[in-house]
Amino acid sequence: MTKKERYKNVLNWFEANAESAETELNYNNNFELLVAVILSAQCTDKRVNLITPALFEVFPTPEVMMESSPEVIFEYIKSCSYPNNKSKSLYGMANKLVKDYNGVVPSEINSLLTLPGVGRKTANVILAVAFNKPAMPVDTHVFRVSNRIGLTNNSKSPLETEKELVKYIPQYLQNKAHHWLILHGRYICVARKPKCEKCGISKWCKYYIKSNIIDNNS
Numbered sequence: 001m002t003k004k005e006r007y008k009n010v011l012n013w014f015e016a017n018a019e020s021a022e023t024e025l026n027y028n029n030n031f032e033l034l035v036a037v038i039l040s041a042q043c044t045d046k047r048v049n050l051i052t053p054a055l056f057e058v059f060p061t062p063e064v065m066m067e068s069s070p071e072v073i074f075e076y077i078k079s080c081s082y083p084n085n086k087s088k089s090l091y092g093m094a095n096k097l098v099k100d101y102n103g104v105v106p107s108e109i110n111s112l113l114t115l116p117g118v119g120r121k122t123a124n125v126i127l128a129v130a131f132n133k134p135a136m137p138v139d140t141h142v143f144r145v146s147n148r149i150g151l152t153n154n155s156k157s158p159l160e161t162e163k164e165l166v167k168y169i170p171q172y173l174q175n176k177a178h179h180w181l182i183l184h185g186r187y188i189c190v191a192r193k194p195k196c197e198k199c200g201i202s203k204w205c206k207y208y209i210k211s212n213i214i215d216n217n218s
């Protein structure tokens, strides 16, 4: 099977079978989305969704957040992972947003990358979810699942994975494909022991094909 065929089959399967593919983070506007995505690094969406209602109530805009302090923000996010760093990032992000972007979340990747706490993955999530621009944010799930399926060839970095995926996935499908791969990694192709027996794309999966050849020969 060529790589092109693998992509085609896998994407077709997801298109026909995947359930609604949207972010599981709760938010009401682009600022709230940005806050939630920054909090979600190394933390579950479930946990973030427990934290954000009170946080958004106290800090509804970047202008209000910048008048606060990392110490005060910390109190609202301390049940999240890395609350020290994240409270500093949120405070810094709100300041930069107000000072350089009139309090409006920018829609260009290079501008997003100037905000504290915003790396390439977060910036791509904002582009895809807030602005519906084609983007391929690579988190731990997308990275792992792409290597296992064989959409990437033992990629060594998220950037390598991103470049390979956007090369093969048509632009109009990239945002959907990003969610498909995340949800697949979260619920089926889990890190420790992938649930291959429940997986609809096993016949095109490099990992599955390889492990069955080994099993059949042993």
Ligand code: SF4
Binding pocket: 148, 149, 188, 189, 190, 194, 195, 196, 197, 199, 200, 201, 202, 205, 206, 207, 208
């Ligand atoms: Fe992951 Fe197994 Fe499905 Fe391959 S067959 S994508 S390893 S769950």
